[in-house]
Amino acid sequence: MSKTSNAADRRGLTDAQRNAVAELMRVSPIADELGRRFTKAGYELHLVGGSVRDALLGRLGDDLDFTTDAHPDDILRVLKGWAESTWETGREFGTIGAQRHGMRLEITTFRSEAYDGVTRNPVVRFGDNLLDDLRRRDFTVNAMAVSLPDHRFTDPYGGLDDLAARRIRTPGTPQESFGDDPLRMLRAARFAAQLRFTVDPDVVAAMTSMAADLDRITVERIRDEFTKLLSGADPVAGLRLLVDTGLAVRFLPELPGLKLAIDEHAQHKDVYEHTLTVVSNAVRLEGGAEADFVLRMAALMHDIGKPATKAVGPDNRVSFHHHEVVGARMTKLRMKELRYPKDVTSDVVKLVALHLRFYGYGRGEWTDSAVRRYVADAGDLLPRLHKLTRSDCTTRNRRKAAQLASDYDTLEARIAQIQADEDLARVRPDLDGNAIMELLGVPPGPIVGRAWRHLKEIRLEHGPLDRDEAEAELLRWARDEGVI
CATH class of the missing domain: 3.30.460.10 (Beta Polymerase, domain 2)
Structure with a gap:
């Protein structure tokens, strides 16, 4: 009626x-x-x-x-x-x-x-x-x-x-609805994230029993629905539902796979819980009116390399050495399978690869050269890397959390100071390709590229050179390499 x-x-x-x-x-x-x-x-x-x-x-x-x-x-x-x-x-x-x-x-x-x-x-x-x-x-x-x-x-x-x-139910039975279109199971999780609605228990039960039916849906439709979920007001609610119902394992198995890895700091139930906290932190820090999918996806994927790199030392401490390298590779493969655009994939992969770089800074080991390289490697992603790194600090030890935040404040201030002096956002060699060819008397080709990369390394290591210094360094390199 x-x-x-x-x-x-x-x-x-x-x-x-x-x-x-x-x-x-x-x-x-x-x-x-x-x-x-x-x-x-x-x-x-x-x-x-x-x-x-x-x-x-x-x-x-x-x-x-x-x-x-x-x-x-x-x-x-x-x-x-x-x-x-x-x-x-x-x-x-x-x-x-x-x-x-x-x-x-x-x-x-x-x-x-x-x-x-x-x-x-x-x-x-x-x-x-x-x-x-x-x-x-x-x-x-x-x-x-x-x-x-x-x-x-x-x-x-x-x-x-x-x-x-604020409840999600289906007009008929959930089995009938999801049988018509299995993508609706993923859409239920998206509404939980986007609208902060609760999914009815009967709907959750059907999502769990019918999760395998998601395999009938094209990867593009799954990708688009997942992107909306992760861009929602409360993505963690939707992510939990995907994992709890078994839907995540159908297209993003790395996420439930994180439950197998215990966090090395022993401050979280597991790396899965830590990851969801990082996603929440990233949402809080992203600012702006629109969701930053690249930042959120990087937060979600930043530790997926941990299960594959987990090791237990003689002192029974758990470690995940080089998990950022492995995680970046896994992220690239997964996003390629989901057919995300290459530029979006590249940005997420780079953030995953760089997310641990900061953690040597607090020990006082970073030279100005290290700061320059941090900025140069991040490039346009530096603002997102700042937010991802801060989001990754989930320790419950207040003194340690305060120290990490203070260290990152110091790093950002140091970047700003060097930026003011050297324009770090656009680190380039002090001589361009035309100047290199003219000075060395060579045509376009591999030699110019090698010389350019050498001068960039010098720029990163020592900061800007004046024209005479840059030309002298180029000639020195050319002589050592047998170019002239």
Whole structure:
């Protein structure tokens, strides 16, 4: 039976939430405009899914989702002359996209999609009514609709109750929902991270028993859903759910694998718990309005090399020598398998490789040359490396934590001082390639590259040279190498 928004008074929703849909219609007249066009053409139109959910949560964006009994060709005819632009990239799934007055609209034919249990792509079947369309949606909080232009509110599966309780349930049985699209299991964990919702125990049980079904989903869809999870407001909640249900082992086995490695400081339950703490710290430190996926992914992967490098010494102390090197290699392989872009992978891998570099600093071993190399190796990633290194300090020993923070404060101040003198962010040899070729009388080729790298090493070791000093060093090197 359909429930109306009048029932919201007894569901604990605030006035702002109860009025959210009406406010949506007021500030987004294009929804009513579009509804009138579909009605005039003899079709239904309903605002659905995340648009209704987000309106009720007071977080509606510039994207609106609609469903209709019109088929794609019919949708295009209704949009003609009204939409500023249209696109058909989702046509095979019954979806037509449009834009008007800065709003992006997606209009999808009523449908019922199911997997055959073998292939990775859904078989799309068009439906003919709103209630059946809502039943095939992933979760009850996404199975509510506002009809246009009359603003009738439809909630056949108790989505409003679940929204008030901040709970994730499925319209039908979880087994039915996840059988239709196994990616929904990963999406449940994403909502736990993104919306800070609790996943219903029956849903968790189904995620656990059906985890292997995730193997039917393309790696690109898994990657995109995982990226949204890690970029959520509380990624740790989603990560725990992935591990506890066995979903993580299907595409990111290194994460549950961390439970096998005991932290060498004996201050944490295990490296897994330490890693989740580092992710939380990174979220707290990242700043800015948007999530920093590269920083968060580096925090998640920074210690994945520990299980492979674990060793127990004669004194029974556990060590993980060179785990940052092994971890960087493992991170590269895993992100390649998940088909992340090369530049994103490269940045995460570099941060993992560098995350331990700081820990020799507090012993007073760093020369100005070491500081220059730290900055040069980090390059544009230096601000993220600062945050990752600080996030990695999870000791419960307050005096040790304070000392590490103080040491890093000192390092940042030292970097700033040398930066002011030497422009560390752009460390380059004191002679460029043209000057090298002119001075040595050589054409472009390997000799120029070798000379350039030598001068950069000198620059890192000793700081800037003036022109005469740089030329003298180049000539000395050329003589030693038999170039001249």
